[in-house]
Amino acid sequence: MRLSGKVALVTGAGSGIGRASAILFAQEGASVVAADIDEEPGEETVAAIRGDGGEAVFVKVDVSSSGEVQDMVRSCMDRHAALDVLFNCAAVSLTEVDRPVADLDEEVWNTTIAINLTGTFLCCKYAVPVMVERRMGSIINVISRACYVGNDLHAYSASKSGVLSLTKNIAVSYAAHNVRANAISPGGIDTPMSLQVRNTPETAATYLRGLPLKRLAEPVEVSRLALYLASDESPHVTGAIIPIDAGACAV
Numbered sequence: 001m002r003l004s005g006k007v008a009l010v011t012g013a014g015s016g017i018g019r020a021s022a023i024l025f026a027q028e029g030a031s032v033v034a035a036d037i038d039e040e041p042g043e044e045t046v047a048a049i050r051g052d053g054g055e056a057v058f059v060k061v062d063v064s065s066s067g068e069v070q071d072m073v074r075s076c077m078d079r080h081a082a083l084d085v086l087f088n089c090a091a092v093s094l095t096e097v098d099r100p101v102a103d104l105d106e107e108v109w110n111t112t113i114a115i116n117l118t119g120t121f122l123c124c125k126y127a128v129p130v131m132v133e134r135r136m137g138s139i140i141n142v143i144s145r146a147c148y149v150g151n152d153l154h155a156y157s158a159s160k161s162g163v164l165s166l167t168k169n170i171a172v173s174y175a176a177h178n179v180r181a182n183a184i185s186p187g188g189i190d191t192p193m194s195l196q197v198r199n200t201p202e203t204a205a206t207y208l209r210g211l212p213l214k215r216l217a218e219p220v221e222v223s224r225l226a227l228y229l230a231s232d233e234s235p236h237v238t239g240a241i242i243p244i245d246a247g248a249c250a251v
Contacts, residue, residue: 001029002231007080009033009072011063011123012089014041016191017142019048020219021087021226026054028227030085033076035059037090063090063119073126085230086127087140088120088163098153109155116159117166124170124181132177139181140229141167145245147185164241171239180238182229187245188216212247 008025012018013034019041022034026049034049034056036042042058049056057079061072076083092115097108120141131137143164146157163183170181188207208214222244228234229242243249 001027002227002233003085004029006030006084006230007033007076007082008085008087008230009035009076009083009123009127010087010089011035011061011119012091013045013058014038016089017186017189017219017222017226018087018089019045021089021223022056023049023052023054024220024223024227025085025087025230026056027052028231030055030230031080032056033059033072033079035061035063035072035090037062061090063088063123064114066122069119069122070126073123073130077130082134083127083130084136085138085140086123086131087226087230088123089142090119090123091116091142093153093156095153095156098155100152101154104154112155112159113162116156117162120163121166124166128170128174128179131179132174135178137179138230138234139167139170139179140226141181141183143167143183143185143241145185145187145243145248148249167241168239175238180229180234182234182237182240182242184222184225184229185241185243185245185249186217186222187211187243187248189222190216190218210248210251211245212251215246217244217246 008030010022013022014036022032026032034045046056046058061068144160147161167183
């Protein structure tokens, strides 16, 4: 198994890419810490893993809270004495109220930045020292095609662009400690958050017409890429931004 003996911490594990990844990581031998702000879906992920014979525990966390993130990492270390993989999937897209900058409410901006960018920063801040001490670790962040293409979701796009820059900087700063950092850039994924943007048949059809592969990806397709980055199969991959967007970045 590709993650045998590894400990993987996955935020946003209650749904979408986070849930699919937590399940896949466990199937590949990892001991999974499934973290989410919502207890019921997070526990459902853990139950699915355990029902399949895997090892997992749920931790409730608000990634925008420094104290809660510290407690999450501490809980992981208390239980496993290791942290090999950090997959930062927790995110929010306030599609209905995210606006161009002149019309963007400050509360929407602050909430989006707090969860998407500050949340990723905090998880990395408290996981990296553990990885540095053990001289190994893989950090995987999630950005978006919105980092590269102008749109009307200004808070979301800015937050994910910040994660892109943070990922590259972590990769450079901690390479000497054998700590890697990479980012996955999904396009259209069949998840509740992604589908908020394409919430009518018309917007969905328009989006699909622009994709060379003409379909949305399933969350597990992103998880398989994350598995590669989490595993020992990618020891020379760091600072990479890898799209998985049905070819949208090529047109």
